[in-house]
Amino acid sequence: MLFLLFLHKLRYAPQNPLSLTSLLFFFFLFSPCLFLDHLFPTSFHFRCYCQHVEVTHLHTLAPIQLYWVFFLFGVIREFLMAGGPFTSLFRIYASRNNVHSARVLLSNQNFRSMNQFNNWVLEIHQFSPSFDVPCRQFSTSLVDIVHSHSTLKNPQFSIFNPADARPFSSSVDDEDGNRVKLNEKKSLDSVEDGVLEGVDGNSVGAGDANESCVCDSMVIEEKQTDDVEGGNNIVGKKNLAFRDPVDLYRELRTAEKNDNLKRSDWDTLQDIFSCFSKSGWAADQALGIYIGKSFFHTAVNRFRNFFFKKCSADLAMHLVSLGASDKAVRFLFPIFVEYCIEEFPDEIKRFRNMISSADLTKPHTWFPFARAMKRKIIYHCGPTNSGKTYNALQKFMEAKKGIYCSPLRLLAMEVFDKVNALGVYCSLYTGQEKKHVPFSNHIACTVEMVSTEELYDVAVIDEIQMMADSCRGYAWTRALLGLKADEIHLCGDPSVLDIVKKICSETGDELYEQHYERFKPLVVEAKTLLGDLKNVRSGDCIVAFSRREIFEVKMAIEKQTNHRCCVIYGALPPETRRQQANLFNEQDNEYDVLVASDAVGMGLNLNIRRVVFNSLSKYNGDKIVPVPPSQVKQIAGRAGRRGSRYPDGLTTTLQLEDLDYLIDCLKQPFENVKKVGLFPFFEQVELFAGQLPDISFAHLLEKFGENCRLDGSYFLCRHDHIKKVANMLEKVQGLSLEDRFNFCFAPVNFRDPKAMYHLHRFAALYSIKVPVSIAMGMPKGSARNDAELQDLETKHQVLSVYLWLSQHFKKEIFPYKKKAEEMAIDIADLLGQSLIKACWKPESRQGGNPRPQQKEDGHERHKGDGYRRPNSLVKIYEKKRQEKELLQGHSQKVVV
Numbered sequence: 085m086l087f088l089l090f091l092h093k094l095r096y097a098p099q100n101p102l103s104l105t106s107l108l109f110f111f112f113l114f115s116p117c118l119f120l121d122h123l124f125p126t127s128f129h130f131r132c133y134c135q136h137v138e139v140t141h142l143h144t145l146a147p148i149q150l151y152w153v154f155f156l157f158g159v160i161r162e163f164l165m166a167g168g169p170f171t172s173l174f175r176i177y178a179s180r181n182n183v184h185s186a187r188v189l190l191s192n193q194n195f196r197s198m199n200q201f202n203n204w205v206l207e208i209h210q211f212s213p214s215f216d217v218p219c220r221q222f223s224t225s226l227v228d229i230v231h232s233h234s235t236l237k238n239p240q241f242s243i244f245n246p247a248d249a250r251p252f253s254s255s256v257d258d259e260d261g262n263r264v265k266l267n268e269k270k271s272l273d274s275v276e277d278g279v280l281e282g283v284d285g286n287s288v289g290a291g292d293a294n295e296s297c298v299c300d301s302m303v304i305e306e307k308q309t310d311d312v313e314g315g316n317n318i319v320g321k322k323n324l325a326f327r328d329p330v331d332l333y334r335e336l337r338t339a340e341k342n343d344n345l346k347r348s349d350w351d352t353l354q355d356i357f358s359c360f361s362k363s364g365w366a367a368d369q370a371l372g373i374y375i376g377k378s379f380f381h382t383a384v385n386r387f388r389n390f391f392f393k394k395c396s397a398d399l400a401m402h403l404v405s406l407g408a409s410d411k412a413v414r415f416l417f418p419i420f421v422e423y424c425i426e427e428f429p430d431e432i433k434r435f436r437n438m439i440s441s442a443d444l445t446k447p448h449t450w451f452p453f454a455r456a457m458k459r460k461i462i463y464h465c466g467p468t469n470s471g472k473t474y475n476a477l478q479k480f481m482e483a484k485k486g487i488y489c490s491p492l493r494l495l496a497m498e499v500f501d502k503v504n505a506l507g508v509y510c511s512l513y514t515g516q517e518k519k520h521v522p523f524s525n526h527i528a529c530t531v532e533m534v535s536t537e538e539l540y541d542v543a544v545i546d547e548i549q550m551m552a553d554s555c556r557g558y559a560w561t562r563a564l565l566g567l568k569a570d571e572i573h574l575c576g577d578p579s580v581l582d583i584v585k586k587i588c589s590e591t592g593d594e595l596y597e598q599h600y601e602r603f604k605p606l607v608v609e610a611k612t613l614l615g616d617l618k619n620v621r622s623g624d625c626i627v628a629f630s631r632r633e634i635f636e637v638k639m640a641i642e643k644q645t646n647h648r649c650c651v652i653y654g655a656l657p658p659e660t661r662r663q664q665a666n667l668f669n670e671q672d673n674e675y676d677v678l679v680a681s682d683a684v685g686m687g688l689n690l691n692i693r694r695v696v697f698n699s700l701s702k703y704n705g706d707k708i709v710p711v712p713p714s715q716v717k718q719i720a721g722r723a724g725r726r727g728s729r730y731p732d733g734l735t736t737t738l739q740l741e742d743l744d745y746l747i748d749c750l751k752q753p754f755e756n757v758k759k760v761g762l763f764p765f766f767e768q769v770e771l772f773a774g775q776l777p778d779i780s781f782a783h784l785l786e787k788f789g790e791n792c793r794l795d796g797s798y799f800l801c802r803h804d805h806i807k808k809v810a811n812m813l814e815k816v817q818g819l820s821l822e823d824r825f826n827f828c829f830a831p832v833n834f835r836d837p838k839a840m841y842h843l844h845r846f847a848a849l850y851s852i853k854v855p856v857s858i859a860m861g862m863p864k865g866s867a868r869n870d871a872e873l874q875d876l877e878t879k880h881q882v883l884s885v886y887l888w889l890s891q892h893f894k895k896e897i898f899p900y901k902k903k904a905e906e907m908a909i910d911i912a913d914l915l916g917q918s919l920i921k922a923c924w925k926p927e928s929r930q931g932g933n934p935r936p937q938q939k940e941d942g943h944e945r946h947k948g949d950g951y952r953r954p955n956s957l958v959k960i961y962e963k964k965r966q967e968k969e970l971l972q973g974h975s976q977k978v979v980v
């Protein structure tokens with residue numbers, strides 16, 4: 085009755101503090117309980133295996149009140165249900181105002197099955213529905229261990245807590261959404277109704293066990309031992325399935341030697357252990373007790389030796405009856421756990437420390453100052469050319485103090501110019517330059533450079549869908565989580581809307597959605613260019629996905645028609661891209677066609693009438709693949725722009741056969757992104773390095789990738805390029821960990837050996853504390869052929885790296901910043917001049933995209949004009965899809 089009254093009070097007056105008398109009463113009653121945790125070994129035990137009971141949305145409850153609820157609930161319930169004295173003990177994890185989670189430390193409940201435990205937690209739900217207490221399920225095998233007391237003799241038990249185990253991050257999604265395997269990554273949470281399940285449940289990639297490890301004391305008997313399978317043993321076998329694995333382990337431990345068995349039985353046991361060693365499920369579960377995957381096989385081998393030395397006939401026969409199966413693996417696993425805990429305390433401790441130092445869970449807690457603010461997030465959600473950025477920028481300009489975060493240096497520069505032109509003083513801050521405008525309160529920066537220290541009234545994060553970018557996504561995630569701004573405007577397509585909602589619910593920020601439609605719908609021209617570039621018209625933008633293709637198309641158009649082409653691609657400096665864009669936008673010249681790569685998809689203000697896809701496949705660094713629909717949409721959406729010469733947008737393809745794919749892509753709704761990128765700060769990597777002091781930086785990053793823990797909404801961004809730079813700098817002595825970390829983020833094209841050489845030189849000079857020189861001559865004039873053009877591009881790259889380093893390291897070590905800036909401007913200018921007159925055959929960069937001569941690159945010759953286009957991979961892709969559908973249809977028919 086009292087309890088109900090208490091609950092009533094809690095429900096209707098949750099903010100009321102408890103009286104002093106109540107608190108004293110509570111302390112008086114509850115303090116003995118706190119000791120129970122240490123007095124009774126069961127509490128240790130329970131802590132080891134019992135699950136986390138997450139309690140969320142308890143903002144209205146003070147922690148002390150929740151203590152009360154659980155405490156009284158425990159008391160009353162135990163009296164009513166168990167008829168005995170209470171022994172339930174909960175630990176509440178709480179800050180001053182909020183309760184994060186509650187964990188059951190002690191209970192006199194004897195959970196005989198997983199269901200029983202779940203029902204018990206469900207009762208808590210029913211009892212206090214407003215508390216929203218989701219429960220994590222846990223393993224039945226481990227439930228059995230919960231009741232055992234014997235392992236408590238082992239002091240190592242208190243050092244780990246499998247309930248804390250979280251999914252590991254060892255794989256990331258690549259650009260195309262494919263899983264890139266760094267290491268098998270499985271959730272430990274996927275436990276179904278009392279059965280501990282790995283993600284796939286099968287043995288996956290666990291690698292080969294060290295089969296050569298032989299048990300020296302194995303006794304092999306050739307004679308028949310009929311009585312082993314006698315009636316008693318059948319009973320024994322049945323019992324064994326229900327025996328406490330801890331007891332089984334103790335018996336094994338205390339056994340003098342193994343019982344004699346038939347050779348065939350030993351063989352079966354060998355097979356079972358081999359199966360155990362290869363089991364992905366067992367390797368995953370072992371992570372829960374901090375047996376790492378690299379140590380798992382050693383642990384299994386040692387366990388096998390131990391087992392073979394000691395195993396009884398009963399136990400062996402039970403396992404033999406199960407055979408080399410999942411059942412046998414699951415039966416053995418808890419015994420293996422006991423063995424590991426006792427045998428490998430140091431390895432467990434080491435791995436545990438390593439794991440906790442690579443903890444990337446709960447990234448919203450990394451920015452306490454942003455969390456202390458009540459931020460208002462406005463998501464401007466819509467397709468390209470719908471006015472999202474325009475509206476967000478209006479708010480930015482109206483604010484007293486604002487920051488605009490851009491995906492590209494080019495776009496940051498555009499906003500910087502535009503805003504200043506409108507009379508709002510704005511500074512520019514990118515990796516390469518810092519232009520401070522006196523009296524400015526506004527900043528346009530690249531998203532990587534955003535400060536999470538400064539306080540702003542309004543922040544704009546453009547192209548927010550880039551949070552899901554496999555390489556750079558972490559910068560957007562960091563900006564969203566860490567920006568200290570009262571109002572944050574996110575502009576982007578709807579693909580990350582759901583995940584932003586989730587993040588806002590975690591951060592406690594208010595989210596408002598503003599949806600947009602395109603000003604004018606994009607129209608697909610069904611006629612296409614019929615494979616003939618002569619059909620190009622003024623205002624067209626031909627999109628090609630490689631530098632080679634771009635120059636080939638430009639040459640073909642200029643040869644076959646009277647149009648002149650501007651060129652835009654990623655390797656060009658932003659200044660050159662802008663110069664080419666201006667040339668194209670201006671009406672009083674002959675440059676009325678644009679040939680561009682996917683770099684045209686973002687940032688530039690272009691007067692495009694029609695976007696024509698030269699092909700819809702591209703080289704992804706590994707192979708040629710169809711261009712993802714989201715990218716097709718983004719690029720096609722550049723056609724037509726409000727207020728421009730061409731407000732109505734058109735799009736089509738060069739080849740008729742690519743048209744269906746284009747239409748398919750445009751029809752597809754935006755994909756709902758499930759995860760966004762994350763990358764550790766230097767401090768996190770440094771902490772992790774403390775656990776592995778003697779390994780190279782590249783290896784350290786790899787280890788971090790394998791061992792870091794992430795929440796379900798995040799993936800670890802790809803860092804292959806960082807590792808490549810780290811490898812190159814390995815031999816440079818005298819660089820601190822922080823220096824290496826910073827050098828690895830320098831914006832260098834690792835496929836360009838010249839640029840890599842210069843970066844290496846910069847690092848080597850830096851390491852001996854010598855002022856770093858540019859040591860690169862200025863080219864004499866504009867490029868006369870493609871090799872010279874590439875040389876200009878590389879030179880600009882090197883200068884860009886120098887400028888970047890001068891911003892990220894001490895100025896004294898990079899004293900030639902000014903000179904580098906001047907040289908970069910001159911080279912960008914030369915590049916512009918070179919492009920205007922470019923009419924040569926493109927060359928491949930060393931180690932770059934496959935050459936056209938290579939047969940496997942899928943290029944075909946085009947009407948004898950020297951121009952090649954990729955075979956329609958889309959067509960091949962479509963054909964494969966149809967074949968697959970046919971096959972599926974066929975198999976469905978067979979099933980029917």
Ligand SMILES: Nc1ncnc2c1ncn2[C@@H]1O[C@H](COP(=O)(O)OP(=O)(O)OP(=O)(O)O)[C@@H](O)[C@H]1O
Pocket residue numbers: 466467468469470471472473474475575687689725726727
């Ligand atoms: N209310 C408006 N008044 C005048 N011009 C506008 C208005 N809204 C948008 N525009 C113009 O329309 C064009 C497209 O707008 P904006 O760049 O904001 O679109 P977006 O949805 O952010 O597209 P993208 O994703 O391609 O950047 C711009 O040139 C912008 O100046």
